[in-house]
Amino acid sequence: MSKNKVIVTGGAGFIGSHLVKKLVQKKRKVIVVDNLSSGKLENLWNLGLKKTDFGFRKLDLTDFSQALEALKDGEIVYHLAARVGGIKFLHESESDELLALTENLAIDSNVFKASLKRKIKKIIYTSSCAVYPLEKQFSFGAVFYERDLAIEKILKNQKFKFKLSLNPDGGYGLAKILGEIQLNLMKKIKVGIARIFNVYGINEPLGEKSHAISDLIKKAIFYPKKKFTIWGNGKQSRDYIYVTDCVEALIKMERAISKVSPLTLNIGSGKAVSINEIAKKIIKISRKKIKPIYDLKKPVGPLSRKADIRKMKKILKWKPKISLDEGLKITYYWIQKTINA
Numbered sequence: 001m002s003k004n005k006v007i008v009t010g011g012a013g014f015i016g017s018h019l020v021k022k023l024v025q026k027k028r029k030v031i032v033v034d035n036l037s038s039g040k041l042e043n044l045w046n047l048g049l050k051k052t053d054f055g056f057r058k059l060d061l062t063d064f065s066q067a068l069e070a071l072k073d074g075e076i077v078y079h080l081a082a083r084v085g086g087i088k089f090l091h092e093s094e095s096d097e098l099l100a101l102t103e104n105l106a107i108d109s110n111v112f113k114a115s116l117k118r119k120i121k122k123i124i125y126t127s128s129c130a131v132y133p134l135e136k137q138f139s140f141g142a143v144f145y146e147r148d149l150a151i152e153k154i155l156k157n158q159k160f161k162f163k164l165s166l167n168p169d170g171g172y173g174l175a176k177i178l179g180e181i182q183l184n185l186m187k188k189i190k191v192g193i194a195r196i197f198n199v200y201g202i203n204e205p206l207g208e209k210s211h212a213i214s215d216l217i218k219k220a221i222f223y224p225k226k227k228f229t230i231w232g233n234g235k236q237s238r239d240y241i242y243v244t245d246c247v248e249a250l251i252k253m254e255r256a257i258s259k260v261s262p263l264t265l266n267i268g269s270g271k272a273v274s275i276n277e278i279a280k281k282i283i284k285i286s287r288k289k290i291k292p293i294y295d296l297k298k299p300v301g302p303l304s305r306k307a308d309i310r311k312m313k314k315i316l317k318w319k320p321k322i323s324l325d326e327g328l329k330i331t332y333y334w335i336q337k338t339i340n341a
Helices: 014-025 041-046 064-070 087-091 094-117 151-156 170-184 212-222 243-256 275-286 310-316 324-340
Strands: 005-009 030-033 055-057 074-079 122-128 190-196 198-200 229-231 240-242 263-267 293-295
Touching (some): 005 014, 064 094, 074 243, 094 122, 122 170, 122 243, 190 243, 198 243, 212 229, 212 275, 212 324, 240 243
Parallel strands (some): 229 293
């Protein structure tokens, strides 16, 4: 069988489902790999996809033999599979931190090793803004540049190889850094590393692993039966990119790495928005008279995250299209419809 399939690990997840839809629309032969521990096939059906649109392999990538099976007949791998969650999951306890580290390390190492065995041509890897130095993430107005963690440059310097100053956001951030290091050492495969900031939109997790936006939207929908509580003082800010824009950037990276590899790019909107501003916009969409209350005892994570996206815009010749106002409306009405279904 000719090796011409696109493998999407984590393809039944939030971002993965949108990526699969876009690739199918581009007439690509897509294989979805997912163990369905957090992803759901419903995410794909939600987007109008049918069983005949893609192949599906239910496999556990923490097992190498299954990772090898996952990549069979593949040519391009979009590696999105990861153990992820909201702030509660990432920082609730040391055991959660350890789980985020060990499971993601196992998944990444197996997929990368299997990619070499299967002679995969290209890997596009979803890393995270969590790789950046935590001390900077706790400064208001912080902007992150790819050079703040220049792994490729450090590894090229034989004298200081592996002399990295690391202070990522938790076990998840550390696992992503180690994933990036492995990819930078894989010279036989074209590599794209997407340091993704905060993604939101249709198919967001709505349960325990809710992100800030989906959590606030749910609170607005259920108000006044439930309180509209903001964690912390609401001044913490994030760089939000709508999910279809994130997917567009990943697909453009696939083409870009034909010329530049390894390629590391920030994927974000390049704008920082506070939780208070997000809350205000959500309240406006809800058309309710909502009075927020603040819970200063809740964890809030880093104070500030904003992506410098000049490199992304220059190399991909592209910038995000969906405004925050538009994206929030789409997300609000989807969550409302999903809850009421």
